[in-house]
Amino acid sequence: MSRSERSPLLLAGLLAAAGTAHFAAPRQFDHTVPRSLPGSPRTWTYASGAVELALAAGVALPRTRRVAALATAAFFVGVFPANIKMAVDWRHRPAPQKAAALGRLPLQLPLVLWARGVAKGAEGRS
Template sequence: MSRSERSSLLLAGLLATAGVAHFAAPRQFDATIPRALPGKPRTWTYASGVAELALAAGLALPRTRRAAALTTAAFFVGVFPANVQMAVDWRHRPAPLRTAALVRLPLQVPLVLWARGVAKGAEGRS
């Protein structure tokens, strides 16, 4: 297995795990949904879980890997407001929780770069 394929499967595993978590423990995700979004938070929680599972499947398949990786990068940018919402909401929580919420913010950058790297590694293989 090539390094590029390993990287894409690791990213797929991360997304699949997160997607399943949206259904297994939705309440924690509901709390991160920005209040400006219309509808109920649970709808957005489930929708993002479905999106993560679909992206994971796309990353796992060589034929769809490049498109799924580019879409994953866009998804990571798109969910950034939820991470900001979490950091704002958790600013009065105990220090470890507050720190965890703040650390999530800069972690989006390497996730976006990882997804872009997977897309680049899949070029010419689709």
């Protein structure tokens, strides 16, 4: 399997793992939900986990890959405020935790570009 064939499956795996984590350990995600969002943080945690699982399935399937990958790129942009909140909230934590929270911020750009690349690769195969 070539690198370009593995890329969508790896992205789908990342999304599936993250989505599953939202259900397996929701409390850690509840704390990243911006307070300005209406409703319970747990509802947002479960909703974002469900979205990640749906995106994973869509990216994994060639027929829906392009649209799902574009939606994934948008999702990665949409959850960026949660990463900012985490970095702000964790600014006084021990150095390894603070570094992890800050490290998530620049990671969003490669994730968005990866998802866009998967979408572009799917265009060529349709």
